[in-house]
Amino acid sequence: MEHGFPERDRLDAEAIRRALEDHPWRDLVQVLPVTDSTNNALKLLAAGGALEGTTLIAERQTAGRGRLDRRFDSPAGSGIYLSVLLRPACPPAELMTLTAQAAAAVRRAVGEVCGVLPGIKWVNDLQLNGKKICGILTELSFGAGGLVASAVVGIGVNCNRAAEDFPAELQGIAGSILSETGRRVDRNRLAAAMLRELSSLPRLDWREEYRGACVNLGRRVRILSPGAADCPEGVAEDVGPDAELLVRTDGGQLIAVAAGEVSLRDADAGQLTVDN
Ligand code: BTN
Numbered sequence: 001m002e003h004g005f006p007e008r009d010r011l012d013a014e015a016i017r018r019a020l021e022d023h024p025w026r027d028l029v030q031v032l033p034v035t036d037s038t039n040n041a042l043k044l045l046a047a048g049g050a051l052e053g054t055t056l057i058a059e060r061q062t063a064g065r066g067r068l069d070r071r072f073d074s075p076a077g078s079g080i081y082l083s084v085l086l087r088p089a090c091p092p093a094e095l096m097t098l099t100a101q102a103a104a105a106v107r108r109a110v111g112e113v114c115g116v117l118p119g120i121k122w123v124n125d126l127q128l129n130g131k132k133i134c135g136i137l138t139e140l141s142f143g144a145g146g147l148v149a150s151a152v153v154g155i156g157v158n159c160n161r162a163a164e165d166f167p168a169e170l171q172g173i174a175g176s177i178l179s180e181t182g183r184r185v186d187r188n189r190l191a192a193a194m195l196r197e198l199s200s201l202p203r204l205d206w207r208e209e210y211r212g213a214c215v216n217l218g219r220r221v222r223i224l225s226p227g228a229a230d231c232p233e234g235v236a237e238d239v240g241p242d243a244e245l246l247v248r249t250d251g252g253q254l255i256a257v258a259a260g261e262v263s264l265r266d267a268d269a270g271q272l273t274v275d276n
Contacts, residue, residue, distance in 0.1 A: 020192045036062050056083050075161070090147060092146075097242060098151060109197045122216045122236070130215075131173065211238065232247075
């Protein structure tokens with residue numbers, strides 16, 4: 001119990017490599033006991049020329065980050081805080097769907113290892129029973145000709161955290177696979193399954209799967225654009241080819257909401273207005 005949680009539950013690079021068998025990324029995986037943010041650490045490695053597939057997984061993060069500069073709570077012993085480096089060498093416009101595709105990939109991995117398929121809350125969250133169990137933060141850097149030199153895909157999964165261990169402000173909003181299914185997760189197996197699924201991107205068939213899993217479709221949403229004066233409301237009707245959410249406003253107009261532009265909240269969710 002050196003780390004305050006049972007030894008058998010430790011994240012272990014060897015166990016992840018074993019589960020990856022002869023996968024080309026198997027020797028590119030490192031487990032860190034602690035770091036500020038695996039995305040920050042991996043961006044430094046990327047700038048130094050690290051290979052596609054280089055992966056950092058931390059037992060704990062001291063400054064885990066989410067979209068819109070939110071903090072991602074990252075305690076030891078219960079989560080997977082994983083960043084993987086992709087080197088797509090394409091114009092950024094071709095990566096519009098990367099975060100959505102990563103969400104679908106992690107969902108598949110959870111299904112495979114944990115026997116439960118989470119819903120996807122557009123665009124980058126996975127949910128079980130309406131509680132957030134995973135968030136994804138993709139960060140790009142650019143090289144010659146404006147092409148993408150690196151895409152760091154950072155994924156935080158709440159695996160084995162008890163409901164009562166979430167901080168007060170996340171109670172009722174965030175959950176873990178354990179808290180929502182009653183089953184403990186083998187984090188090493190899940191991390192390996194996530195990497196396998198992520199290495200198979202991009203997939204041409206992502207959109208059907210994403211639509212089927214997207215919990216927003218058919219529900220009322222409020223569109224919150226940072227800095228915008230009004231917050232239009234409407235019903236989320238579909239997910240577009242660039243992973244944009246297509247929302248029918250109350251005025252009858254169809255708006256395409258691009259990933260990263262806005263936050264969406266259930267318009268009638270009362271208390272549930274904190275988006276973690
Ligand atoms: C979000 O909820 O908006 C995204 C959360 C992303 C969290 C992961 S944990 C691993 C990686 N390192 C970070 O600092 N953030 C991502």
